[in-house]
Amino acid sequence: MPEGHILHRLARLHQRRFAGAPVRVSSPQGRFDAGAAAVDGKPLTRAGAWGKHLFHHYAGGAIVHVHLGIYGHFTEFHLPEDGVPEPVGQVRMRMIGLKNGSAYGTDLRGPATCAVIDEAQQADVIARLGPDPLRNDADPALAFKRITKSRKTIAALLMDQSVLAGVGNVYRSEVLFRHRIDPYRPGTEVDETEFTAIWADLVALMKVGLRRGNIVVVRPEDDHGEPAYAPGKPRTYVYRRAGDPCRLCRTIVLTAQLEGRNVFWCPSCQAGQSS
Known part of the structure; x- marks a missing residue:
């Protein structure tokens, strides 16, 4: 999608x-x-x-x-x-x-x-929608309030369009990796500093996607090694890389079904409830 x-x-x-x-x-x-x-x-x-x-x-x-x-x-x-x-x-x-x-x-x-x-x-x-990181009128406080009231996993909440509008499977897997957050951590355990950093990163990353038409998530210093998951796609850290070594620590990237969608993460870089 x-x-x-x-x-x-x-x-x-x-x-x-x-x-x-x-x-x-x-x-x-x-x-x-x-x-x-x-x-x-x-x-x-x-x-x-x-x-x-x-x-x-x-x-x-x-x-x-x-x-x-x-x-x-x-x-x-x-x-x-x-x-x-x-x-x-x-x-x-x-x-x-x-x-x-x-x-x-x-x-x-x-x-x-x-x-x-x-x-x-x-x-x-x-x-029925949450704030959209690409809109100038977005209020991230609404998303944080909804996240911290829920025991659902942060990975599920980031994909919930009533919490955050526009975020899909690639951005949610990648932004959680970039901030070293276990996708299975409950929303109630995400603090304001962490969410503020996630929101700012989503705004920046999605603006790049808006400008370039591609989802670019790998930092320049990490943009090497194994190729992207598909021809013509930019590299990702974890998305669709299950079974491959993490670009940073070489631990094998995992995947699992979470509320009907596959989530991807590094169990070392994102150590927590699922480790």
């Missing part, structure tokens, strides 16, 4: 390419016909993100709410001079816009959510 920086990158891209001009919106697949008709031909006033949720605001108050889920993705394209290309695959929503003399399009496939909502419904979505 895409982590929050991807949604913020999409919001910035769609703001740049479509905002301030009318947008043709359709549903080649047919599953979003009514929603597309509600905004088709209206100007997009702004695009924004909160955690893993994308919001397209149209003149008149309609908002297209997108949550990509596990399989959703946007495909961006420039319109060729010979017309609009035929959609490929199951395109839930197609947007086409002309701005500053350039014609752009984007196709959305496989989202968990693609629906037209109003401002009150958007407020309800946001009310």
Whole structure:
């Protein structure tokens, strides 16, 4: 599932390419016909993100709410001079816009959510989310309060979108390693100094992800040795490195299922309840 920086990158891209001009919106697949008709031909006033949720605001108050889920993705394209290309695959929503003399399009496939909502419904979505490290209006104190009231593991809490919005499996495994925190430590045992450092690190790391489009978590002095877990990906400390030696201490990296998702950690660098 895409982590929050991807949604913020999409919001910035769609703001740049479509905002301030009318947008043709359709549903080649047919599953979003009514929603597309509600905004088709209206100007997009702004695009924004909160955690893993994308919001397209149209003149008149309609908002297209997108949550990509596990399989959703946007495909961006420039319109060729010979017309609009035929959609490929199951395109839930197609947007086409002309701005500053350039014609752009984007196709959305496989989202968990693609629906037209109003401002009150958007407020309800946001009310269920925790602070987003990539938003200037984020209040980290809300996340700390929720963490310290819970006996759930800190690894589970960092992935809970009602606690922190936008953090996914890569960032949670890596930030816990970077701060030498056992993923199984209860939230009630995380102190304010530790959380403040985690929050600041998430803000910095996710801003890098927003800027570069990749999750970059390994410090330059550690960025050597075994290759990344997949071609074209930056190195990680522990994420998807189970069975490989820790980049710092050479202890074998472990993994386990935690509330339905795999968590990765070094039992030496992150010694604690799970050691």
